[in-house]
Amino acid sequence: xxxxxxxxxxxxxxxxxxxxxxxxxxxxxxxxxxxxxxxxxxxxxxxxxxxxxxxxxxxxxxxxxxxxxxxxxxxxxxxxxxxxxxxxxxxxxxxxxxxxxxxxxxxxxxxxxxxxxxxxxxxxxxxxxxxxxxxxxxxxxxxxxxxxxxxxxxxxxxxxxxxxxxxxxxxxxxxxxxxxxxxxxxxxxxxxxxxxxxxxxxxxxxxxxxxxxxxxxxxxxxxxxxxxxxxxxxxxxxxxxxxxxxxxxxxxxxxxxxxxxxxxxxxxxxxxxxxxxxxxxxxxxxxxxxxxxxxxxxxxxxxxxxxxxxxx
Amino acid sequence: xxxxxxxxxxxxxxxxxxxxxxxxxxxxxxxxxxxxxxxxxxxxxxxxxxxxxxxxxxxxxxxxxxxxxxxxxxxxxxxxxxxxxxxxxxxxxxxxxxxxxxxxxxxxxxxxxxxxxxxxxxxxxxxxxxxxxxxxxxxxxxxxxxxxxxxxxxxxxxxxxxxxxxxxxxxxxxxxxxxxxxxxxxxxxxxxxxxxxxxxxxxxxxxxxxxxxxxxxxxxxxxxxxxxxxxxxxxxxxxxxxxxxxxxxxxxxxxxxxxxxxxxxxxxxxxxxxxxxxxxxxxxxxxxxxxxxxxxxxxxxxxxxxxxxxxxxxxxxxxxxxxxxxxxxxxxxxxxxxxxxxxxxxxxxxxxxxxxxxxxxxxxxxxxxxxxxxxxxxxxxxxxxxxxxxxxxxxxxxxxxxxxxxxxxxxxxxxxxxxxxxxxxxxxxxxxxxxxxxxxxxxxxxxxxxxxxxxxxxxxxxxxxxxxxxxxxxxxxxxxxxxxxxxxxxxxxxxxxxxxxxxxxxxxxxxxxxxxxxx
Numbered sequence: 001x002x003x004x005x006x007x008x009x010x011x012x013x014x015x016x017x018x019x020x021x022x023x024x025x026x027x028x029x030x031x032x033x034x035x036x037x038x039x040x041x042x043x044x045x046x047x048x049x050x051x052x053x054x055x056x057x058x059x060x061x062x063x064x065x066x067x068x069x070x071x072x073x074x075x076x077x078x079x080x081x082x083x084x085x086x087x088x089x090x091x092x093x094x095x096x097x098x099x100x101x102x103x104x105x106x107x108x109x110x111x112x113x114x115x116x117x118x119x120x121x122x123x124x125x126x127x128x129x130x131x132x133x134x135x136x137x138x139x140x141x142x143x144x145x146x147x148x149x150x151x152x153x154x155x156x157x158x159x160x161x162x163x164x165x166x167x168x169x170x171x172x173x174x175x176x177x178x179x180x181x182x183x184x185x186x187x188x189x190x191x192x193x194x195x196x197x198x199x200x201x202x203x204x205x206x207x208x209x210x211x212x213x214x215x216x217x218x219x220x221x222x223x224x225x226x227x228x229x230x231x232x233x234x235x236x237x238x239x240x241x242x243x244x245x246x247x248x249x250x251x252x253x254x255x256x257x258x259x260x261x262x263x264x265x266x267x268x269x270x271x272x273x274x275x276x277x278x279x280x281x282x283x284x285x286x287x288x289x290x291x292x293x294x295x296x297x298x299x300x301x302x303x304x305x306x307x308x309x310x311x312x
Numbered sequence: 313x314x315x316x317x318x319x320x321x322x323x324x325x326x327x328x329x330x331x332x333x334x335x336x337x338x339x340x341x342x343x344x345x346x347x348x349x350x351x352x353x354x355x356x357x358x359x360x361x362x363x364x365x366x367x368x369x370x371x372x373x374x375x376x377x378x379x380x381x382x383x384x385x386x387x388x389x390x391x392x393x394x395x396x397x398x399x400x401x402x403x404x405x406x407x408x409x410x411x412x413x414x415x416x417x418x419x420x421x422x423x424x425x426x427x428x429x430x431x432x433x434x435x436x437x438x439x440x441x442x443x444x445x446x447x448x449x450x451x452x453x454x455x456x457x458x459x460x461x462x463x464x465x466x467x468x469x470x471x472x473x474x475x476x477x478x479x480x481x482x483x484x485x486x487x488x489x490x491x492x493x494x495x496x497x498x499x500x501x502x503x504x505x506x507x508x509x510x511x512x513x514x515x516x517x518x519x520x521x522x523x524x525x526x527x528x529x530x531x532x533x534x535x536x537x538x539x540x541x542x543x544x545x546x547x548x549x550x551x552x553x554x555x556x557x558x559x560x561x562x563x564x565x566x567x568x569x570x571x572x573x574x575x576x577x578x579x580x581x582x583x584x585x586x587x588x589x590x591x592x593x594x595x596x597x598x599x600x601x602x603x604x605x606x607x608x609x610x611x612x613x614x615x616x617x618x619x620x621x622x623x624x625x626x627x628x629x630x631x632x633x634x635x636x637x638x639x640x641x642x643x644x645x646x647x648x649x650x651x652x653x654x655x656x657x658x659x660x661x662x663x664x665x666x667x668x669x670x671x672x673x674x675x676x677x678x679x680x681x682x683x684x685x686x687x688x689x690x691x692x693x694x695x696x697x698x699x700x701x702x703x704x705x706x707x708x709x710x711x712x713x714x715x716x717x718x719x720x721x722x723x724x725x726x727x728x729x730x731x732x733x734x735x736x737x738x739x740x741x742x743x744x745x746x747x748x749x750x751x752x753x754x755x756x757x758x759x760x761x762x763x764x765x766x767x768x769x770x771x772x773x774x775x776x777x778x779x780x781x782x783x784x785x786x787x788x789x790x791x792x793x794x795x796x797x798x799x800x801x802x803x804x805x806x807x808x809x810x811x812x813x814x815x816x817x818x819x820x821x822x823x824x825x826x827x828x829x830x831x
Contacts, residue, residue: 031702031705033705033709036708042443042749043442044445044747084496152546157553164552167516257546263515266350267515270350273703275705
């Protein structure tokens with residue numbers, strides 16, 4: 001297990017380094033000039049050149065790269081070119097918002113998706129199955145910003161249950177008010193994924209010999225389904241959750257924008273629009289780190305779900 | 313088990329519904345504004361270049377002079393931090409009498425001529441200001457005594473007072489605070505205005521509180537929350553639900569129509585109009601042939617564009633300078649809409665079967681719908697406009713590299729003809745040169761008039777020079793002005809701004825010490 005972890009972490013470092021380099025090059029290939037964005041469209045060429053000089057954008061590319069990597073190795077991600085605030089601070093400011101949204105929508109996704117998937121598999125080709133399949137298909141095809149607007153229209157404008165600006169904090173009730181709709185919005189989409197994967201995994205397992213044996217032995221049906229079959233169907237579900245967590249962080253940007261919540265997604269889109277090189281570099285490394293860590297956690301979760309999995 | 317889960321969900325939903333979920337209604341002394349951007353940028357008045365940042369800073373800072381709240385024309389310039397001013401005969405020496413008893417925010421002490429001198433030097437410095445170019449003519453700035461500021465110019469400057477008004481580089485900062493904070497000044501801006509900076513929450517809001525010591529009197533409002541809500545629809549919904557008292561509108565007529573129908577709401581299309589014009593690179597083929605340029609000008613139907621954009625929020629362009637500016641020639645005719653003439657001109661130029669021209673264009677919605685409408689109009693005259701759509705920052709970079717023979721630009725500037733003419737038509741502003749700003753046309757036909765008008769001290773002669781410059785630019789089809797987009801805002805009708813709103817130079821309605829809720 002330890003050797004496995006060390007090896008995986010080693011790979012993680014290599015991945016991070018590759019992403020770091022790729023991002024450094026990519027942001028500079030894309031047309032657009034941060035100095036122009038900062039100074040606005042009335043600035044003269046001279047003023048822009050002066051700012052480029054100050055931001056170090058006139059240095060040769062290899063020089064900028066060395067400065068960037070050296071800083072990054074020392075834990076210094078630089079300061080945002082636009083706001084002048086440290087990248088780390090900008091990220092930490094909004095990270096909790098993204099984490100709570102991601103985590104809660106995942107919980108909602110699992111709580112709805114797994115039972116629904118099991119129910120659909122058990123009642124295959126009956127009403128429950130059709131309903132679950134149609135429902136999850138809808139969930140997958142609905143763009144998150146449309147469902148977000150519909151939720152706002154129904155629950156904020158129509159029923160006045162929740163605020164439109166879902167970014168309150170301070171008290172538990174304010175937090176619940178703010179997180180509910182965004183978490184439901186993302187959670188339903190997550191649930192759609194999980195339902196479909198759980199259903200197909202369960203269908204396969206339910207046809208195994210040991211399920212028939214268990215039933216023949218007189219084990220109650222619910223115990224067969226929930227304890228024996230589901231446990232064995234969980235591996236693909238965990239995989240999809242792991243993979244989806246990465247996507248979820250990215251997907252959250254639309255939810256953040258419509259619900260007016262702070263978040264990493266908004267930060268990275270803003271940085272991209274403004275060509276905030278330092279910010280983009282720092283954020284991409286953080287995203288990569290998250291994806292790598294989630295994958296690692298997924299691998300470990302396999303072992304917990306299925307004791308036969310060995311860490312080699 | 314499944315039943316338990318469903319039950320749990322139901323309980324959770326019920327619990328959340330049980331908390332005080334009435335939308336937060338703004339209190340009568342708290343104003344909540346919804347702005348169309350994702351976050352605050354640089355809150356340093358000498359660096360801020362975006363509408364959202366400028367609008368907010370306007371509540372915090374004063375100029376030496378100001379444009380009367382609610383107006384957007386230099387005709388309405390009135391005293392601000394300077395009580396009075398005098399100038400010598402040729403306008404190269406300006407002496408301002410600074411108001412006494414003005415206090416800087418957060419206990420930074422009284423505002424004096426020393427602070428004013430520091431501010432102008434700061435705004436003139438390339439390292440600390442985006443607007444250093446505006447102060448290129450400034451030779452010397454000195455605080456003669458605590459209440460006297462003297463500015464000496466190398467040459468007269470058209471509409472000089474505009475540069476020391478409460479916008480851009482004219483905003484007055486407090487010296488002690490600016491020196492103490494250095495580059496961090498934008499994180500906690502210190503000015504003298506009716507509201508002072510209190511709090512910033514990333515991607516959420518900036519909060520300002522009333523400056524009780526404000527020299528025009530303590531504001532009626534206690535605080536302003538300036539919320540960043542980039543999605544137009546979310547801003548609209550939050551306004552509808554009562555969470556916002558005033559919003560920046562989607563710049564689109566359908567928004568005006570829809571929002572005007574809401575109960576208890578005022579919608580305003582205010583000055584200044586941003587001029588939407590096509591700039592033709594006269595050195596590129598086939599635009600180097602004036603007949604092709606004339607054909608394009610004749611093929612554009614300004615009236616139809618205004619109908620398309622909405623009569624309540626836009627109007628036809630009158631000149632290469634937006635209407636209402638000091639020196640705009642509103643009388644001389646532009647090219648009339650005439651498809652047959654356009655075709656004839658093309659044939660004469662050797663393109664009887666039509667011609668293809670290219671533009672690199674931004675994906676900003678309002679601008680994109682315009683260029684597509686123009687494309688459809690040009691097609692009728694056998695002019696095929698190829699549109700290459702790119703994202704906004706890419707657009708700005710590529711047009712400045714001369715990659716787009718036709719550039720569609722939409723902008724408002726300080727309302728003196730010189731500013732627009734200099735930035736868009738003086739050959740010194742040609743893209744690619746060290747002094748480049750936004751001359752995409754490479755036209756130099758009006759250089760002598762533009763430059764002479766800049767230093768002309770006789771108002772009538774100056775106006776004549778500007779008129780002649782505009783006529784030449786129109787005749788030579790360097791730019792094709794098409795329409796002007798007004799600024800759209802909405803607010804609750806229980807909010808009394810405290811002045812009549814016709815316009816605002818920074819494109820956002822001012823909030824003053826008199827702004828209040830009536831109920």
